[in-house]
Amino acid sequence: MSGKKPYDPFESIHKLSLLWEKQINDFIYHWTDNKDFIKMSNTGTEINSRYLEKFKKNQEALAGVLNLPTKNDIANVATLTVQAEEKIEALEEQIWDLQDTMKSQNKEIESVVEISKEIIKLTKQLKTELVKTKKEQIETKELKAELQEMKFELMKLTNFKEEFESIKGLLEKNKEVDRELAGSGTAK
Amino acid sequence: MATEAPFKGSIPEFDYQKEVDRWANVVKLLSEPEPKVGQTPRTEVWRKNKSVLWHYPAKQKKYEIPLFFVYSLFNKPYILDIDPKKSVIKNLTDMGYEVYLLDWGTPGYEDKKIGIDTYVEKYLKTAVKRALRHSEAEEITLVGYCLGGTIASIYASVAEEPIKNLIVATVPIDFSTFVGPEKWAEGLKNGDINLDHFLDIYGVVPSKYVEMMFRAIGSPIYFTNYTMLLNRAHDHRYVEKWRRMNKWTLDQVPFTGEAYKQFVNELVKGNKLVKGEFMVGKRAADLKNIRANLFVVSGSRDNLVLEEQSKPIMDLVSSEDKTYVCVESGHVGLALSGLFAGIVDQWASSRSNPLF
Numbered sequence: 400m401s402g403k404k405p406y407d408p409f410e411s412i413h414k415l416s417l418l419w420e421k422q423i424n425d426f427i428y429h430w431t432d433n434k435d436f437i438k439m440s441n442t443g444t445e446i447n448s449r450y451l452e453k454f455k456k457n458q459e460a461l462a463g464v465l466n467l468p469t470k471n472d473i474a475n476v477a478t479l480t481v482q483a484e485e486k487i488e489a490l491e492e493q494i495w496d497l498q499d500t501m502k503s504q505n506k507e508i509e510s511v512v513e514i515s516k517e518i519i520k521l522t523k524q525l526k527t528e529l530v531k532t533k534k535e536q537i538e539t540k541e542l543k544a545e546l547q548e549m550k551f552e553l554m555k556l557t558n559f560k561e562e563f564e565s566i567k568g569l570l571e572k573n574k575e576v577d578r579e580l581a582g583s584g585t586a587k
Numbered sequence: 588m589a590t591e592a593p594f595k596g597s598i599p600e601f602d603y604q605k606e607v608d609r610w611a612n613v614v615k616l617l618s619e620p621e622p623k624v625g626q627t628p629r630t631e632v633w634r635k636n637k638s639v640l641w642h643y644p645a646k647q648k649k650y651e652i653p654l655f656f657v658y659s660l661f662n663k664p665y666i667l668d669i670d671p672k673k674s675v676i677k678n679l680t681d682m683g684y685e686v687y688l689l690d691w692g693t694p695g696y697e698d699k700k701i702g703i704d705t706y707v708e709k710y711l712k713t714a715v716k717r718a719l720r721h722s723e724a725e726e727i728t729l730v731g732y733c734l735g736g737t738i739a740s741i742y743a744s745v746a747e748e749p750i751k752n753l754i755v756a757t758v759p760i761d762f763s764t765f766v767g768p769e770k771w772a773e774g775l776k777n778g779d780i781n782l783d784h785f786l787d788i789y790g791v792v793p794s795k796y797v798e799m800m801f802r803a804i805g806s807p808i809y810f811t812n813y814t815m816l817l818n819r820a821h822d823h824r825y826v827e828k829w830r831r832m833n834k835w836t837l838d839q840v841p842f843t844g845e846a847y848k849q850f851v852n853e854l855v856k857g858n859k860l861v862k863g864e865f866m867v868g869k870r871a872a873d874l875k876n877i878r879a880n881l882f883v884v885s886g887s888r889d890n891l892v893l894e895e896q897s898k899p900i901m902d903l904v905s906s907e908d909k910t911y912v913c914v915e916s917g918h919v920g921l922a923l924s925g926l927f928a929g930i931v932d933q934w935a936s937s938r939s940n941p942l943f
Binding site: 440455 | 599600605609635636696698699709713716720768769770771773774779781782784787788790806807809811815817818820
């Protein structure tokens with residue numbers, strides 16, 4: 400090996416082509432960068448457009464006579480298809496809205512059901528409480544009756560006590576009378 | 588007695604293996620079918636006329652807010668997913684983003700009345716709504732590339748949909764700077780060049796004419812891509828890259844007449860986007876209506892959309908969070924190299940509601 404870089408002809412070709420391309424493009428740039436070229440291009444475009452316009456008009460006229468569809472007819476049909484697509488799209492969006500409303504309503508219903516469940520639970524609790532309270536009320540009534548009875552008994556007892564006291568008083572009086580009688584007996 | 592070759596030193600040495608590889612690749616290139624593009628798995632979300640909204644699911648979803656790509660009307664959007672190894676879309680889905688791409692499709696003569704405003708109002712708006720519904724996200728990030736960035740900006744200024752972030756790359760906004768010969772710009776502005784009649788008759792600008800227009804602005808004569816290919820044909824990876832790029836470059840899209848008229852008369856000639864006078868339906872697309880976080884990317888070697896054309900958007904919007912970067916890249920290189928995915932991720936990751 401000589402240590403020299405091997406010869407690559409394509410490298411030189413590429414370098415040369417870059418140079419040529421730049422030179423040609425620069426030339427075209429300067430050649431076209433003027434008012435006359437622009438006016439000429441515009442005129443050329445206009446002539447081309449007018450020629451094509453005439454040609455199209457004639458083609459349309461001929462196709463009309465022969466009842467043949469032209470590209471314009473096909474374009475009109477395509478426009479109808481796009482319009483139909485847009486309508487389907489609008490319907491689809493309305494379905495979305497409905498779905499969204501349904502979803503939100505479902506959520507609301509779910510929350511109402513949840514609340515109802517809570518209410519039922521609460522009602523059951525209240526019912527149980529009520530039964531309990533009724534039971535307690537009956538018990539209280541019974542207690543009241545018992546108390547009344549006790550009160551009555553107490554009243555009886557009080558009467559009895561009073562009677563007893565009066566008997567006791569009478570007995571005391573009797574005793575005193577007896578004592579007095581006994582005293583007077585001894586004095587005689 | 589040793590004999591020495593008389594011409595030794597004057598005959599150039601060839602690397603024979605390199606030459607064999609070169610010509611083997613050239614033969615392969617000529618005989619093989621076209622390279623496959625757009626290989627990232629995707630599903631169709633919505634279709635209207637020729638436009639399709641594609642969804643590229645995230646490998647492992649890491650961000651709540653999806654990315655919605657809007658590409659130019661001039662070219663096909665598969666440049667964003669051209670090479671499996673360097674695909675912008677694939678890289679982003681690998682990073683954990685849900686990606687949506689609106690492919691405008693190839694318009695025909697029947698679409699001649701579709702203008703930029705129609706594209707915004709009846710296509711982009713609906714597609715964004717569909718993407719939001721499909722992703723179940725509450726907000727979206729719009730990513731516009733080239734003229735797609737202009738369209739995304741127009742839409743963002745009239746949108747009722749929740750756009751959190753707006754990313755625009757190599758985007759032409761201010762058309763007071765014209766790329767191309769000076770007299771052409773003058774002729775366009777003072778009416779010496781008027782294509783209205785031509786557009787009315789043709790209906791759509793044929794794809795070949797679109798290609799010629801770009802050639803005329805950039806370099807009318809272009810053959811160095813072939814000499815470059817010959818020069819580097821020994822490198823298999825370069826040949827593959829060249830084939831994909833060549834396929835995309837030649838795969839231009841026709842431009843609808845109405846959209847072209849609006850582009851030339853209202854955007855280029857009237858500079859109405861900067862003035863806030865471009866109309867979408869009954870609303871003026873005033874960029875100061877944009878309040879989304881804004882990220883603008885320019886290429887320092889971009890000779891099709893200059894920095895001066897992109898940068899003015901920074902002062903025209905009302906966004907509080909806005910970032911401008913100029914990267915070392917050309918107009919297409921940003922997407923072709925896959926570099927764009929990393930740039931988007933760097934900015935969008937903190938603004939896309941990370942999931943964990």
